[in-house]
Amino acid sequence: MVTKCTNCPLRGLPLFLEFSQDELSFMQRFKTGEMEAEPGTHLLSQGEQSPQLFTVLTGMGLKYKMLRDGSRQVVGFVMPGDFLGLQAGVMGEMGHSVEAVTTMTLCVFNRANVWDLFSKHPTRGFDIAHLAAVEEHFLGDALATVGQRPAYEKIAWAMARFFNRALAIGQVVDNKTSLPFTQQDLADALGLSLVHTNKQLAQLRRDGILTWQKGELSVDDMDALTHMLGDDGEVQTRPLV
């Protein structure tokens, strides 16, 4: 059962820039299929060139890089609306891997058609570049956080980003949202040890800032969070591909 772009559940969300009717029908042709991925599925692999690109419809995943010594750097949490494989699409090789953490449904595109997209529908090409710039912006923020902030604030930043993104796609109900990752995932994203991550999370809970237990995240004091982070916790509108 394939979702039609017309009925795309993401398309009306305020997080995403608007679609013209023209773009909509073009994307419908660009889309080659739909795919369901079980938890643990490797969608894209670091160093390889994937023939397929994806847009996440539902579910969550992880982007990460492995270092030669076996350590892992998580470079992003994948959520609905994210476009995966841009590096493979335009550079020919992924700089990181992408793995499903929950069951995911994905729009599938053909890498070979990316060039068509730029030549036949430049607004969409522009959107691809826009998405790449958004990602660059995000990684800059992440680098600044990992490089400059103490552990307590690193965790606060990551949780705030996740929560605000969940808000923007309507996945927060009752001030709670599902957060299916492990503390190890978070630690690997922030360059912290698992133990220290756990202790600082406990501190944030004791301080009444936020609670993450049993896969559920709730922000208990948004004012304190925004005061600590400035506007670094906010998410920006972006195109949807």
Next chain:
Amino acid sequence: MVTKCTNCPLRGLPLFLEFSQDELSFMQRFKTGEMEAEPGTHLLSQGEQSPQLFTVLTGMGLKYKMLRDGSRQVVGFVMPGDFLGLQAGVMGEMGHSVEAVTTMTLCVFNRANVWDLFSKHPTRGFDIAHLAAVEEHFLGDALATVGQRPAYEKIAWAMARFFNRALAIGQVVDNKTSLPFTQQDLADALGLSLVHTNKQLAQLRRDGILTWQKGELSVDDMDALTHMLGDDGEVQTRPLV
């Protein structure tokens, strides 16, 4: 005295993808001027939308983000061939600032013409996306380095990247290249303190790996460097805009 694209000193370098004659003449029209910037000049500012974009012809600079507490994260060293302002060009707002460190000469483009570029010359639009992906790739590497590696290797990584890039644009003579940044700049790029950066640099020198003194960097044991970093120290070919 304006450099003509035909005579662009960067254009033949193996680091950059090839130019068709068609692209060349188009870029000549896209280019609105040339600019010289003294050390300390702010070329682009975090949070603002610049009317101009640049390609670096000569000289070097810094990309950085300021945090509210006054700390600074350097997110990149700017070198000849780099394209500046991509975020402003497609997103409308810069996520970081760019400052000249040496005297720089820059090709100047008009932000208003970026859209023309995508619509009238899609290969160039594709190249813009390619450049954004290269930057995303770089920031992923930087994040992994800052997040996972010990100080000694962080510095080795940064120096290797810089040196290899200098090699690729023919700025290494006699196994030495000019490195006009300060140790504070490097420390802010790697999330280290100035003092520790200094001490680990001294250790790298004592170990016979590399020497950075009086603004000159030389790599004394490239084998040891590549062995320590794997292929993380390498630079990739990219489009030139």
Next chain:
DNA sequence: CGTCCCGTTGAAGTCTGTCAACATCCGTGG
């Protein structure tokens, strides 16, 4: 010749990592 910036070095302090132990949950298999 004083001042400022940058680099260098030593000593002390602390944030964070490592080690270790235990609790909980869950799927598997006896």
Next chain:
DNA sequence: CCACGGATGTTGACAGACTTCAACGGGACG
């Protein structure tokens, strides 16, 4: 039904990498 192992989360004690504080040297510049 219960035993078992594996993955995840929690907590305490200790160790260490890195930061902070402090002082000094050299070069550039007015």
